[in-house]
Amino acid sequence: MTGRTAGQAATETDTAADSAADTDALRLARAAVARETWADAYRLLSALDPARLTPDDHAGFADAAWWTSRIEESIVHRTHAYSGYAAQGAARRAGLMAWLLFYEHQLAGRSAVAAGWLRRARRHLGGEPECAEQCYLAWMDTEAAQRRGAFDEAMGCARRMAAVARRCGSPDLSAMSVQAQASVLVARGRVAEGLDLLDDAMCAAAAGELSSFFTGWVYCLGLQQCMACADLGRAAEWTDAAMRWCASMPAENNFRGLCRVHRVQVLELRGDWDRALTEAVRTCEELPPHETWPAGEVFYLVGEVRRRRGEPAEAETAYDRAHQLGRDPQPGLALLLLARGKAEASAAALAHHRAGDGRLERCRLLAARVEVALALGRLDEARTAAGELEALAREWQRLCGSAATLPHACAASAGGAVAFAAGDLDGAQVLLHRALALWLDLGVPYEAAQARMTLAAADRAAGDEEGARLELRAAHRTFGQLGAVPDVRRAAALLTAGRGRPPGGLTDREVQVLRLVAAGRTNRAVAAQLTISEHTVARHLNNIFAKLDVSSRAAATAYACTHGLV
Numbered sequence: 352m353t354g355r356t357a358g359q360a361a362t363e364t365d366t367a368a369d370s371a372a373d374t375d376a377l378r379l380a381r382a383a384v385a386r387e388t389w390a391d392a393y394r395l396l397s398a399l400d401p402a403r404l405t406p407d408d409h410a411g412f413a414d415a416a417w418w419t420s421r422i423e424e425s426i427v428h429r430t431h432a433y434s435g436y437a438a439q440g441a442a443r444r445a446g447l448m449a450w451l452l453f454y455e456h457q458l459a460g461r462s463a464v465a466a467g468w469l470r471r472a473r474r475h476l477g478g479e480p481e482c483a484e485q486c487y488l489a490w491m492d493t494e495a496a497q498r499r500g501a502f503d504e505a506m507g508c509a510r511r512m513a514a515v516a517r518r519c520g521s522p523d524l525s526a527m528s529v530q531a532q533a534s535v536l537v538a539r540g541r542v543a544e545g546l547d548l549l550d551d552a553m554c555a556a557a558a559g560e561l562s563s564f565f566t567g568w569v570y571c572l573g574l575q576q577c578m579a580c581a582d583l584g585r586a587a588e589w590t591d592a593a594m595r596w597c598a599s600m601p602a603e604n605n606f607r608g609l610c611r612v613h614r615v616q617v618l619e620l621r622g623d624w625d626r627a628l629t630e631a632v633r634t635c636e637e638l639p640p641h642e643t644w645p646a647g648e649v650f651y652l653v654g655e656v657r658r659r660r661g662e663p664a665e666a667e668t669a670y671d672r673a674h675q676l677g678r679d680p681q682p683g684l685a686l687l688l689l690a691r692g693k694a695e696a697s698a699a700a701l702a703h704h705r706a707g708d709g710r711l712e713r714c715r716l717l718a719a720r721v722e723v724a725l726a727l728g729r730l731d732e733a734r735t736a737a738g739e740l741e742a743l744a745r746e747w748q749r750l751c752g753s754a755a756t757l758p759h760a761c762a763a764s765a766g767g768a769v770a771f772a773a774g775d776l777d778g779a780q781v782l783l784h785r786a787l788a789l790w791l792d793l794g795v796p797y798e799a800a801q802a803r804m805t806l807a808a809a810d811r812a813a814g815d816e817e818g819a820r821l822e823l824r825a826a827h828r829t830f831g832q833l834g835a836v837p838d839v840r841r842a843a844a845l846l847t848a849g850r851g852r853p854p855g856g857l858t859d860r861e862v863q864v865l866r867l868v869a870a871g872r873t874n875r876a877v878a879a880q881l882t883i884s885e886h887t888v889a890r891h892l893n894n895i896f897a898k899l900d901v902s903s904r905a906a907a908t909a910y911a912c913t914h915g916l917v
Contacts, residue, residue, distance in 0.1 A: 377403060380411075381411065383395055387418075390601070392414075393412070406435030409432035410428070413428035418603050418604065426452065446484050449468050449471040453472060456468060473488055481515060486524040493508040493512065497538050502535055509531040512528040527565065527568070527569065530569055537576060542747075546580065556570055570592075573589060574590060581711040581756060583621075583794070594610060608638035609645060611633060612634055619652045622796035624656045644678060650669045654670040658686060658687050666687050685704075692869065692904070694869070701716070701723060710758055714740065714758050717761070718761050722768075727870055728870045728871070733768070737765040760790050764790075764805070766782045767780075767781075767802070776813045779806075786802040797830075800826040800838065807819040855914070857898060864881070868907060874888045
């Protein structure tokens with residue numbers, strides 16, 4: 352028989368219809384990739400037979416998976432794209448896929464696999480005529496030389512990257528080369544010059560000159576640099592620009608959560624704590640699963656807000672979560688222990704903690720050491736930590752050319768507190784007035800209010816009762832606006848104490864005993880210092896417990912900490 356049966360004809364018709372439908376679906380998927388509507392692209396490509404996908408389709412599928420936070424799927428399809436390009440002899444495309452696989456495996460923490468893909472990228476691109484893809488290799492050479500401290504070599508690599516990007520007409524890679532040069536300048540100590548150059552790269556992103564991927568990349572790297580340099584003003588401005596860009600993008604934007612981490616950092620410092628907590632929740636929802644450290648940073652900041660608002664259980668939970676995600680919960684957790692009256696435990700926690708390279712992190716650690724040491728009456732330890740802060744501020748001034756930075760504010764606050772504890776009232780007032788002016792200029796209200804509290808104590812000790820009351824009222828108002836409940840109570844108690852009434856109905860002698868107990872003194876040490884018997888100390892403590900409605904030295908110490916008695 353030579354004719355076709357009706358069944359065969361129907362089957363062929365169905366097959367042709369299926370083929371046409373697949374072709375239409377593939378056309379729609381490719382259009383979605385071209386438009387960068389990644390959720391649609393991922394949905395359409397997922398429905399297709401993988402056997403019909405070209406290397407370009409797999410590359411687009413990998414991009415769609417990456418933008419929608421499916422990193423492992425991105426790696427699978429990126430690998431298919433690489434294999435297809437390599438089989439075709441398309442060295443540039445294969446080299447780019449190999450570099451992107453290096454980048455994705457590195458993000459996932461697989462350093463050995465990442466190194467293998469980087470070697471492949473070098474092998475594919477090394478023998479090619481000059482091309483834009485070679486900029487990625489020059490970038491890696493820049494970072495490797497910078498890590499070794501070979502700054503001249505690093506700058507040479509970054510400038511080579513810039514020249515290739517310019518000749519190849521790639522605005523994306525030109526902007527990344529500027530960012531790379533800025534990073535080298537900051538690392539070698541030419542901070543002001545480096546941050547100025549960083550602004551240039553950020554302007555390219557803000558002006559819409561870059562592709563979506565590189566816009567997000569430039570913003571994230573730039574904001575990390577701003578915060579590492581403790582340049583709060585610059586970070587605030589560029590965070591606003593980054594978040595405007597994120598808002599203009601589709602919901603599937605991996606950079607949204609990464610940029611929002613820096614928004615939370617800025618809001619926490621600026622005292623906009625309600626928005627910081629709201630943004631923190633959104634950040635954790637938006638961060639890709641592999642970005643554990645940024646998520647840890649967000650939980651740490653939540654802990655800071657909760658601690659200052661007098662919510663110890665919530666603060667501890669947040670610090671624990673930060674620790675689980677790889678972010679050290681210090682010094683916040685140590686300060687939480689201090690607020691609970693566990694000064695010795697707080698000091699022990701800080702004694703073994705080493706800050707990272709970020710200046711803001713180092714400032715916070717040293718400031719916490721000063722606070723804890725003074726609470727324990729360890730003036731020499733406090734003086735040492737304050738001296739380290741002052742040295743850090745001087746070094747930073749040499750690098751950035753400004754004496755009005757966050758490290759300078761931290762150093763002035765700590766130095767003023769130490770001077771007051773040492774009885775140097777004139778020195779304390781000078782330093783604390785400088786600290787207050789710096790914190791106000793930087794727009795950091797909580798630290799400004801804390802400086803006012805110490806300044807009020809110095810004013811009162813110097814006999815300037817009206818000056819002390821002015822500072823206390825201003826601090827009380829700021830703490831109230833922030834919702835810093837323990838500090839509100841402390842400021843209110845000091846205002847009351849200024850009218851001659853110690854808090855809690857305590858007598859002057861009971862206040863003296865409580866202060867020494869809160870500083871970690873034993874009954875015997877308190878008795879020796881006040882020239883009274885241990886029996887009398889015990890009687891005073893019983894009276895203190897009854898008046899404050901507490902049942903332990905730790906609870907009494909916590910009361911003293913929150914009511915300005917230490």
